[in-house]
Amino acid sequence: MMKKTIFITGASSGIGKATALYFQEKGWNVVATMRNTDSGKELAALPNVLVTTLDVTDSNSIQTAVSNATSTFGTIDVLLNNAGYGMLGTLEATPVKTIRQQYNVNVIGLLETTQAVLPIMRKQKSGTIVNISSMGGRIALPLGSVYGATKYAVEGISEALQYELEPLGINVKIIEPGVITSNFSKSVAFNDENITDYKVVVDKIMKTYKGGESNEAFPVSEPITVTKVIDKAIHDTTNQLRFPAGNDAEQMLDARAKLSDSEMITMLKENFGI
Template sequence: MNKTILITGTSSGIGKATAIYFQQKGWNVIATMRSPEKDTELKELENVLLEKLDVLDLESINQAIQNGIEKFGKIDALVNNAGYGAYGPLESFPRENIIKQFNTNVIGLMDVTKAIIPHFRANKDGVIVNISSIGGQMTFALGSLYHGTKFAVEGISESLHYEMKEIGVKVKIVEPGMIATDFGGRSFDFQAGEIADYQPIIGALMKQWQNPDNSSSAASLVADVIYTAVSDDSEQLRYRAGDDANFLLDSRKKMTDNEFFSMMNNQMGK
């Protein structure tokens, strides 16, 4: 009997690549997104159930899980991938954008996880993979909102792994580096604002992000790491994805705060 995975945020990027990867590995896939009617690729794949799921809508979360169980009998793994990045000076962000960032990346992730735990507990089996980022262990300028959510995901996941172990469920964290997705497009909320004091650091960061030397990894690389995290049956908690993830996270651990900040400022030309 094929195993089944539920993945949030599969309309593009890491989520879509992961849905395709697991389907190719012989898994049943519950591919969820806010607007499944817009999908043109996943719905054509065998053993893929396309479901509407908005992490801000509890009813859609519960319905997608129920439909997945009815279709495939059991869900073996969950990948919490849905999310987006909010960047810019904190002073420039409207409060509603701040709330939306945390509701989507943190509260939504917890709501999906909480909804599926009873199913996992009944089976005394399951794997929860939370997609964090190198930004859950270190920060870039202007990312107080995004990094705040990813640091939260790291803490939630690390603590959750203790209680989930009591019911036979594993918790994993995947930390991608820079990935070639549409994160800088529709999955990106940038608020530059008009306050002159912040414009130099905004310009420096934009220049750094547009540097052609900043090579991004393919989303399929992250999908491969997610597959390893789900399948390796180990107690390992964190998994990195991308050469830049290894370099930056190793540097963050080895350096003092001032040394790391100096390196990051140098990279931005500041």
């Protein structure tokens, strides 16, 4: 049986790197893409791994990476749209340029990478697209008006896309991680505004995010936790679309399903001390 090939965006660290290592160990061909391939030396030293440059905000970069993947391994069986970053801050203090960049990476990059891979999957009449969303793609969290909007977009894109692609033999799956060690500790940008009216509430919210007294409300998981859920989703033969990843995500999304908007907002206010 031919080895399957997984194409991963944002594979230099966190969930992307953990997933690349996991599938390489499972005997897959792995295309580990990242903006700076210097970060991929550990992966590049492994057999059946192609480390190649991909910046999801650069159209030529996307096309070149996909071409490199197919010329090396022949095809792409799974696309993991993982590249993205978090951003917290009050909307008023967030420059429009910053908002556009968040959308370019988290949404437009995902759409364009998917467009580049779909002709390959359509031709072979098989494939799986796995989009990394967030529990914040179904629960808008404080200071997440821009980031949350991008993840809500990923949810909508994925849900609509599965109707188009199922008849072609292509699956779509959404992964909804909770707080992962790599996310808020390393990759979350924060707009530190000078609008003093927001200071009290921002300080309380950030205390929870950064691990203050209320940190037990958002226990963090390791990237491998998400990787194992990705593996489950790829091999899922049902029409399940969404896969929470991490105890906090499971608990929060279960609460979201059971509580009214008012009840959910009240609970989150209590968790964040606001």
